[in-house]
Amino acid sequence: MTIKECYDAMGADYQNxxxxxxxxxxxxxxxxxxxxxxxYANLKEAIAAGNVEEAFxxxxxxxxVCLNLGFDNLYKASSAITxxxxxxxxxxxKEAYTYLKIILxxxxxxxxxxxxxxxxxxx
Numbered sequence: 001m002t003i004k005e006c007y008d009a010m011g012a013d014y015q016n017x018x019x020x021x022x023x024x025x026x027x028x029x030x031x032x033x034x035x036x037x038x039x040y041a042n043l044k045e046a047i048a049a050g051n052v053e054e055a056f057x058x059x060x061x062x063x064x065v066c067l068n069l070g071f072d073n074l075y076k077a078s079s080a081i082t083x084x085x086x087x088x089x090x091x092x093x094k095e096a097y098t099y100l101k102i103i104l105x106x107x108x109x110x111x112x113x114x115x116x117x118x119x120x121x122x123x
Contacts, residue, residue, distance in 0.1 A: 003114070010110050012073075013070035014070065034069060035111060035112070037062070039061040039062035042061075043055055043058035043059050055090075060086075062078045063075060066078055073107075077099055077104075080100075081093060081100055
């Protein structure tokens with residue numbers, strides 16, 4: 001599976017991402033680094049602790065990473081939860097978090113499967 005096929009499987013914007021990165025090798029590198037990004041884990045912890053400020057920071061970071069990588073659906077979901085926390089609220093965060101989690105887990109699975117099929121070292 002090529003990185004473009006990986007993007008197609010995720011419903012992500014490969015061409016726009018390729019326009020921002022110098023070449024396909026950079027996209028591969030940063031997509032694989034996404035697997036180690038701790039923004040989602042930080043978001044989960046902040047929500048569990050009821051810490052709106054930290055939840056906002058984590059969601060905002062995740063939103064930026066997704067935007068840069070062209071992960072449009074994940075960007076939209078992370079943007080929605082970011083706005084909840086920007087307003088200083090936890091109300092509505094549970095539903096937004098559940099939706100974000102579903103989309104994120106699907107993307108991570110596709111990336112992992114794609115990396116294996118491309119013969120890439122995932123760690």
